[in-house]
Amino acid sequence: MHQLFSQVLSQRDLSRAGDLFSLEDSDIEDCLSQALDQIKNISCSPVSMHIYHAYLFKLIQT
Template sequence: MHQLFRLVLGQKDLSRAGDLFSLDDSEIEDSLTEALEQIKIISSSSKRRTGRDLLNCLFQLPAQKIAEK
């Protein structure tokens, strides 16, 4: 899995989540299946609030970047 996915999903380093959107698709294509599996685990975990916060952060960042333009 790409190092940024490891930081954001594995270590829950949300401060780096925005950096994912600056990567070229080709840099992360091979990591998507594993990243999605990790997102499923996080979203269904007993620490649901943490998983929900992570998912909200990941999916709100593109909207924030568009709004900033």
């Protein structure tokens, strides 16, 4: 996996997420499936779901 993808996804370093748009397609084509799998795992984790539900609850209250 591209080092930047790994940093953003594995370490959840969102401060570098915008830098992903500067990568050439050819630099990341080989790792897209792996990156999508990690994104699925992150989004389905109990912590992510808890944060999502808390965010929705806050939106409903406003």
